[in-house]
Amino acid sequence: MDRVRIGLIGLGRWGDVQLSALSTLPYVDVVAVCSRSEERCRQICKKYGIKKYYLDFQEIIQNAEARAIIVSTEPERHVQPILLALEAGKDVLAEKPLALTLKEVDRIIQKAREKEVIFMVAHTLRFDIRYELLKERIKKGELGKIVSIYSRRNVWKGLFEQHAKHTPMLETGIHEIDLCRWYMEDEVIKVYARKVNVLDPKIADTYWAVLTFSRGGIAVVETSWLLPDGAPTELNSTVEVIGSRGVASIESPAMGMPIWTEKRSEYPDIFFWPVINGHARGTVHRMLEYFTCCVLKGESQKRVCLEDARESVKIALAAVESAEKEREISL
Numbered sequence: 001m002d003r004v005r006i007g008l009i010g011l012g013r014w015g016d017v018q019l020s021a022l023s024t025l026p027y028v029d030v031v032a033v034c035s036r037s038e039e040r041c042r043q044i045c046k047k048y049g050i051k052k053y054y055l056d057f058q059e060i061i062q063n064a065e066a067r068a069i070i071v072s073t074e075p076e077r078h079v080q081p082i083l084l085a086l087e088a089g090k091d092v093l094a095e096k097p098l099a100l101t102l103k104e105v106d107r108i109i110q111k112a113r114e115k116e117v118i119f120m121v122a123h124t125l126r127f128d129i130r131y132e133l134l135k136e137r138i139k140k141g142e143l144g145k146i147v148s149i150y151s152r153r154n155v156w157k158g159l160f161e162q163h164a165k166h167t168p169m170l171e172t173g174i175h176e177i178d179l180c181r182w183y184m185e186d187e188v189i190k191v192y193a194r195k196v197n198v199l200d201p202k203i204a205d206t207y208w209a210v211l212t213f214s215r216g217g218i219a220v221v222e223t224s225w226l227l228p229d230g231a232p233t234e235l236n237s238t239v240e241v242i243g244s245r246g247v248a249s250i251e252s253p254a255m256g257m258p259i260w261t262e263k264r265s266e267y268p269d270i271f272f273w274p275v276i277n278g279h280a281r282g283t284v285h286r287m288l289e290y291f292t293c294c295v296l297k298g299e300s301q302k303r304v305c306l307e308d309a310r311e312s313v314k315i316a317l318a319a320v321e322s323a324e325k326e327r328e329i330s331l
Contacts, residue, residue, distance in 0.1 A: 008030060032052035038053075061090065078094060083107065086119070096309070098309045105309070118299075125178065126304060155236075168225055169209070184219065190212040194208050207319060236253070
């Protein structure tokens with residue numbers, strides 16, 4: 001195979017970002033896209049020079065040209081397109097969370113193993129160069145035994161209504177959960193969480209969760225969708241790792257390139273998906289490059305195993321249950 005031909009399902013903001021990054025990969029052809037909105041399909045096809053679009057995800061999966069399928073729909077619309085793509089023998093990149101229940105997650109994992117295709121869940125922080133560098137230092141033992149992790153991902157409140165339809169723990173908290181497991185290299189055995197409802201009486205916008213690991217390590221996960229309109233960026237995140245011989249931390253937005261003008265102060269993204277010459281680079285680009293290279297070479301991906309994707313959902317759901325019941329949940 002000398003080309004990777006892709007069909008992409010879901011043309012929201014994230015699908016657009018992925019298409020922007022894919023357009024820079026010289027061996028990738030996006031042969032078709034799919035959305036429930038024909039107007040959006042036409043807009044995206046014009047923007048990226050894509051020839052075909054579909055309004056039904058079953059039809060894009062049936063497209064023989066598309067060797068791989070990227071599913072970038074909302075979480076509640078992940079399961080069916082993923083299962084159909086796997087059944088058709090397509091390689092698949094699926095947005096996180098893999099599904100909203102463990103039963104659905106297990107159905108997907110079973111099908112992926114049955115079909116023996118290349119399948120990856122988009123846990124993007126594993127492809128952020130800062131987090132990768134810290135992981136390398138941890139593996140080398142420079143911090144000693146990892147004792148404690150604090151991981152925060154807080155988001156502009158203007159995105160809450162559109163993106164936090166179910167729970168922020170499965171939207172943003174799941175990033176931090178995956179990161180804590182990745183760094184701790186251990187399994188969570190207990191979860192205790194608390195929540196706060198400010199924007200919606202039915203859906204919490206703020207969570208704190210304490211994760212207890214089997215070898216005694218602890219982690220605190222914070223996620224809140226209450227950043228004010230006046231915040232200089234729509235995302236504020238931090239991770240601090242404390243080990244027996246050292247401490248390390250990462251902050252976003254980092255003070256890498258502050259821009260102050262007469263109209264505003266700005267801290268542009270220079271890591272996640274900075275747009276350079278009209279194309280998304282950074283973490284998203286690195287993740288898509290890795291997945292498409294695996295497809296190109298016919299090699300299984302080894303960066304995000306299926307068990308990791310499942311455990312992240314399991315822990316996030318336990319945190320939601322703990323906050324609802326106001327008690328610790330054992331896993």
